[in-house]
Every structure is written in C-alpha cells, then in structure tokens.
Amino acid sequence: MRSLVKQTACLLIVMGALTAPQAARAGEKEEARKHYDRAIELVDDNQLEGAIVEFQRSYDLTHHFAVLYNIGQVFVSLAKPVEAVDAYQRYLAGGANKIPAVRRTEVEQEIARQKARIATLEIRGLPEGAAVRLDGKEIGKAPLVAPVRVGVGTHAIAASAEGYDPTATEVIVAGEDQRVVDLVLAKHAVEPPPAPVAPPVPVAPPVAAPVASPLAVGSAVEPATKEEPVNKLRIAGIVTGAVGVAGIAAGIACWVTAKGRHNSAVTSFNQNPNDDSRANQLQSQAQNYLTAANVSFIAGGALTALGVVMSLYTVIVPNGQAATDTHVYLMPAAGPGFAGLNAGGTW
Numbered sequence: 001m002r003s004l005v006k007q008t009a010c011l012l013i014v015m016g017a018l019t020a021p022q023a024a025r026a027g028e029k030e031e032a033r034k035h036y037d038r039a040i041e042l043v044d045d046n047q048l049e050g051a052i053v054e055f056q057r058s059y060d061l062t063h064h065f066a067v068l069y070n071i072g073q074v075f076v077s078l079a080k081p082v083e084a085v086d087a088y089q090r091y092l093a094g095g096a097n098k099i100p101a102v103r104r105t106e107v108e109q110e111i112a113r114q115k116a117r118i119a120t121l122e123i124r125g126l127p128e129g130a131a132v133r134l135d136g137k138e139i140g141k142a143p144l145v146a147p148v149r150v151g152v153g154t155h156a157i158a159a160s161a162e163g164y165d166p167t168a169t170e171v172i173v174a175g176e177d178q179r180v181v182d183l184v185l186a187k188h189a190v191e192p193p194p195a196p197v198a199p200p201v202p203v204a205p206p207v208a209a210p211v212a213s214p215l216a217v218g219s220a221v222e223p224a225t226k227e228e229p230v231n232k233l234r235i236a237g238i239v240t241g242a243v244g245v246a247g248i249a250a251g252i253a254c255w256v257t258a259k260g261r262h263n264s265a266v267t268s269f270n271q272n273p274n275d276d277s278r279a280n281q282l283q284s285q286a287q288n289y290l291t292a293a294n295v296s297f298i299a300g301g302a303l304t305a306l307g308v309v310m311s312l313y314t315v316i317v318p319n320g321q322a323a324t325d326t327h328v329y330l331m332p333a334a335g336p337g338f339a340g341l342n343a344g345g346t347w
Helices: 002-018 026-044 048-062 066-077 081-098 101-115 228-271 277-316
Strands: 118-124 131-134 137-141 148-151 153-160 167-173 178-182 215-221 326-335 338-346
Touching (some): 026 066, 048 066, 066 081, 081 101, 118 153, 148 153, 167 178
Parallel strands (some): 118 178
Antiparallel strands (some): 131 153, 153 167
C-alpha cells in the first residue's frame, strides 16, 4: 500500500530525529519513540483514529516536524482533507530547507490534491456571541473571523445563544464550493403576565336590623326643662359630623393614592416587562390604599349621617319640649364585605 510505504520511509527520518542528542531529554525521547512505534502498529492494523492520537502525542514530546508528515498521511486516509492540508503545511513550514526537494514536491502536490476536496462555508445572520457548531463540535462564536473549511459531503451546522431558540441546518458541498449559510435565531417567546384585575367596587349591604342590645348614646331622653342637654347633643352632633367628613376626605386621599400607585405599576411593567417585581409591589400598595379608602368612606359616611341626625334632632325638638319617649342609639352592624355602626332613634 502506497501510504504504508511512505510511512515506513518517514519512520527512518523520525527515528533519526528522535536519537539526535539535542532533540529532547532522554526520558522524553524514549517516550516519544514508544508513541511513534505504537502509531505505526495502529496504522498497520488500519486503526487510523488511534494512530492520529499516538502520532500527536509523539509530536507533542519532540515537536519534530517529520511527525507532521505522518499525521498528514493518516488524515488523507481518513478522508479529512482540511486536517491533512493543515498538517502538511505545518510540516513544510517546520522543515523548511531540511526537507529534500523531492519530498517537498510530493507534499505540495498532495496539498493541491486535498484542497480540491475542500469547500468553504460563510455563516451569516447570527447575533454576536452565538455559539456555532459544525458536525457536533463547537468551532467558535459569531461572528466567525473566517469562512469555515469542510470536506466534501454532508455537514450539520447548529447555533445557539442565550435568550434565543437554537437552530440547525444541513448542507451538502462538493470540492471547492463556496457557500453562504444564513442562520437565524428567533428570540424566546415570553408570555406577558396577566393584566391586573381592577378590584370590585364595594356595594354597601342593606342595614342589618338590630340583633343585640343597642349601645346607647344616651338613655331615654327625659322631657327637657332646660336648654343645656339639647345644646350638648348639638355639639356632639357637630363633632361627630366633622369626624365623619374627615373620614370621607381621608377616603378620597387614599383612593387618589391607590389610583396613582396603579398607574405607576402599569408604567413600570410597560417599561420593563421582563422584571415585574416593581410593578407587583406598586399594585399591592394600590390595593392596600383602595381597601383603606373603602373603610374610610364607610366609617366617614356613617359618622357624618349620625352627626346630621344628632344636629337635626336639636332643631326639630324645641328646647325644653323633648318627648318622654325619645331615644337615640348607636348599634354595630355587619354584613358580607361590610362592617360599621348604625345610628337611630325615636322621637
């Protein structure tokens, strides 16, 4: 076999290099010789992949250019023209004028023959930093600095990047083809978070009937004979009504604040949909303020109504003319989603 004859001839060159006094230290020379001999045995047994490993280990120990010739020959036998050309070119560069003219001519002819079996692929369309793989092996990051050389046949090209869906394709090339391969990575589809649901508008339930002994604001009003009790009730009504109005005002303030927090949450989400933590925090604050507004409206309305009743009572009942069966009471009441105080009386 022609390649085996060439390898045997090259063996003589390498063995001479390995025994040269200045080639490497004695231990390294011996180790390199073992790997070289093992590589020759693997070639004879047609175990070419293993032979490549042994030849490469021998070269790593001696860095003698002659071993590259053997590596190039094995790559030719493995139908790997790209690797064969690289090994032969390194052989010529490392050997320089030490290589006989006949051998140099032979190698240059083989390089030309192998180049005719190489195609080039220009890979485009990938985002910067995307990992590119050729036949399952990563060959670099986009954008690649040079076209990719491949041997004749079918090749799988794949790419991936953070935040994108991976993509892959296959190409079939002939010798000396120059192909452009466009790969497009689509961004991950991000599902938008559900739109915030507006809280239900509270509906005041019907006033519950008294179920317990009323909390008397005042005992049964005795017929007024003096102006003082009526005046005190009027003052109490004014104070109660003022507190109720303040509660309503507080409810309005809370409602305005809740609306502002909700608008800020929507703005924050629109500006940064990938991080909704700030939007969720603002929406939670808006809900709390809305709850406070509802409580303030209910309590303020009840107190205002009670103050109006107490004040009107002093107008309806002339001073000193209150009926003996007049009663005013304040009673707690509760219902679904509602709690408060009910005021009432008879006169």
